[in-house]
Amino acid sequence: MNSSVLITLIALGIVGALAFFAAIGFRGSGKVKDYIPNQSKYRNDDELETKTLDKTLTVAVIVASILTVMIPLYYLGEQNRQEEFVEAFDEVSVERGHHLYEEFGCGNCHGVDGSGGAAAYLEKRSGINVTWAAPAINNVFYRYDDEEVRYWLIYGRANSPMPAWGLEGGGPMNDGQLDDLIEYLHHMQISQQEELKSIESNISGALLRLETSELLVENEIIQQKALIDDIKKSPTDLPVIQKAVIDISELLNREGGIDTDEDGLTDSVEIELSTYSQNISEILGTSILNLDPDNEESVFGKKDSKVASSYLSELESYLINETIVFEGYDKFLNDAEVGLAFLEEALKNKLWDVSFEEIADTTFNGDLEKAQRAVGLFNAYCARCHTAGYSAGVAYTKKIASGGLGPALRAGRANIQFKEKQDMVDFIIKGSENGKAYGVNGVGGGKMPGFGAVLSQQDIELIIDYLRGMGPDA
Ligand code: HEC
Ligand code: HEC
Structure with a gap:
């Protein structure tokens, strides 16, 4: 129950009680019971002009003063009641906005709390898949107003990973949903003090990036070379992985034999599977299994049967990837080499450098x-x-x-x-x-x-x- 309802009820109670007591007072004290009411003697003038009048006036003054106090109080409560209604309405909107934030994965790029993150993006000049920085948006209203934020939401930001979200921009959200989302963004804003406190760490982050720039690019070059090696290995890896998927499916379907730990995998299957995983790992770099026939959880907390079946799924998705790379071998290799040349050129030119x-x-x-x-x-x-x-x-x-x-x-x-x-x-x-x-x-x-x-x-x-x-x- 909110406060205004309470005040109203108390006021009604007080007025009711007063009316009740006043009525008792006026009824007379029933002196002579045997007369019919219209013939009974009533109070004389003296009594009427003093005691009765005083009593009536007192009650009138009390009721008037109560009303004087209650009406403004009710008025105040009414204000409050309306604000509470608006607030409750906003809360529901924030909740719906929160739901949209989660449903459409804003947090995957901007962070669950909107403090910033990153997104995978195919960089246009190099053709390299990069990690593109996504700005913090738990501070976006310190730099943009509602309309400007709405613009970015509707149209996204072309030539960046930020997709369009509004119907007008070709996205999935209608105006009402955008309202809710903006309401939620308001709700997640950090305090201005916090925003200002981040200045120094933002500056040192930017300077650190400059200091370590060469290292960062060298690291990217190493990764790009590893990617090229992987592509070059695909013709030899593919048959190995194809055979492995068949062999291991057969192994997991094999029936009969002793199963000491009663986990659904026979002792011989556990041993063979472990050896097999070791052998192909040397070629493919896949994970190694060490299943113990005497223990249904060779790794604590993981059932051996589960470990074996997820190992097979891992190999199956590897097979899918490797098939794609093998089929587009020339294009993949060429793109990766163009990317490597781009990175080596970048390292030579150091365009990011400032003196x-x-x-x-x-x-x-x-x-x-x-x-x-x-x-x-x-x-x-x-x-x-x-x-x-x-x-x-x-x-x-x-x-x-x-x-x-x-x-x-x-x-x-x-x-x-x-x-x-x-x-x-x-x-x-x-x-x-x-x-x-x-x-x-x-x-x-x-x-x-x-x-x-x-x-x-x-x-x-x-x-x-x-x-x-x-x-x-x-
Ligand atoms: C795939 C990643 C990705 C997703 C998903 C995504 N964004 Fe973005 N968003 C970005 C990137 C990257 C930028 C900055 C683009 C740039 O570099 O100019 C951005 C920019 C913005 C901006 C402008 C901020 C500024 O100061 O420039 C807002 C606001 C925003 N996003 C809100 C959202 C909301 C809300 C959602 C969910 C509905 C969302 N984004 C989903 C990647 C994403
Ligand atoms: C979210 C992207 C964004 C950020 C961050 C940003 N700007 Fe801008 N800036 C723009 C855009 C876009 C314009 C062009 C005006 C427009 O389209 O509204 C612009 C215009 C300008 C101009 C006018 C240039 C001209 O020749 O017309 C100056 C100066 C400028 N920005 C300085 C800055 C400074 C300094 C900062 C950092 C404190 C900054 N900007 C941060 C996007 C940005």
């Missing part, structure tokens, strides 16, 4: 720390849209501020769009608005986020100084 000394000298009076912080900030907050390939990984990253979803900002372009530094500061604080002019000849699409609630003015100015200080050849 802090140079930036410090040209822009920050030799202050190396400022130069590092400016680059760290740019890479953490701007690069995913303004540096080509940044989200795909180091090897795919082109020159800093070379332009991606957002325009190129390098080579002093910022000075062409914004004559005054202050105009640029205002723009970065607010972001763009759909259809509104900005700078000298910009027209906003509402896609550039505002950073006023995310970064301090000092940090924003640091980024701007860095961009404005870039020479025309940079």
Whole structure:
């Protein structure tokens, strides 16, 4: 029961009780019972003008004061009641939004709590399957308003793993569902304090990426070479795996023999299966079984019969993959080699590289720390849209501020769009608005986020100084 209902009931109770007692008082004390009512003697004038009048007036004053108190109280409760209704409505919407978030797998890319994650994506320049960074969205309303977020949800982000979700964009969700989803996104936002607290770790993360860039690319090259080796092995591996699937199916269907641990696999099957898995593992790198005929759970907590059947499923899916690779052998090998050449070229060119000394000298009076912080900030907050390939990984990253979803900002372009530094500061604080002019000849699409609630003015100015200080050849 909510509070307004309670107040109403108490008020009714009090009024009712007063009416009851007043009625008893007026009834007279039934002095002479034998007269019929209209002939009985009533109170005399004296009594009527003093005691009775006083009593009536007192009751009237009490009732009036109770009403005076109850009506505003009821009014207050009514406000509350309506708010509670709206709240309950919102709660249901948040719940439905949460359900959509789970049903459509937003968490697979953005993290279950929306704190950011990654998605597999075929990078277009290299043809390599990369891990594309998916931004945090448990802070998205500090940079975008509802309409802008709705835009990204409806249309997704072409040329990135973010799919379209709205019907207009070719996705599955109607307007009501998008409302619920947005309600849920609001619900999952972290506090602004938390958002601001992440600045330093975001900067150091971005600087660490720069420091370890070469290593990261070398590592990708090693993986790409392993992929090429795997493809080259497919003609010799395929017959082995085909035979293994047949042999092991037969083995698991074999009947008769002693089954000491009574797990459904005879002793001889357990021993043969273990040896077989060992032998093909040397060729295929598949897992090795060590089944003990005396123990139905050779590995604690896993039934031997279950282990054997999932081993067979593992080989079967291996067979499917290997068949696909074998049938498209030339294309797979060629693509992988093109990818390797791309990575080796990237390692040679190091387009991601920046010289802090140079930036410090040209822009920050030799202050190396400022130069590092400016680059760290740019890479953490701007690069995913303004540096080509940044989200795909180091090897795919082109020159800093070379332009991606957002325009190129390098080579002093910022000075062409914004004559005054202050105009640029205002723009970065607010972001763009759909259809509104900005700078000298910009027209906003509402896609550039505002950073006023995310970064301090000092940090924003640091980024701007860095961009404005870039020479025309940079
Ligand atoms: C397959 C992975 C994937 C799935 C699934 C996915 N997203 Fe995204 N989303 C991304 C990526 C990647 C980006 C950033 C694209 C880029 O690099 O420009 C993004 C961008 C966004 C943005 C814009 C954020 C910004 O600041 O740029 C929002 C909002 C968003 N996603 C919400 C959602 C919601 C809600 C869902 C579930 C309905 C969802 N996404 C499902 C990968 C995904
Ligand atoms: C989610 C993608 C995204 C992020 C992140 C982003 N921007 Fe933008 N930016 C854009 C887009 C898109 C435009 C073009 C205007 C539009 O379409 O609304 C733009 C425009 C600009 C412009 C105007 C350029 C011109 O020549 O017209 C500047 C300057 C700029 N951004 C700076 C920044 C800075 C600095 C940061 C980081 C603090 C940043 N942006 C982060 C997407 C982004």
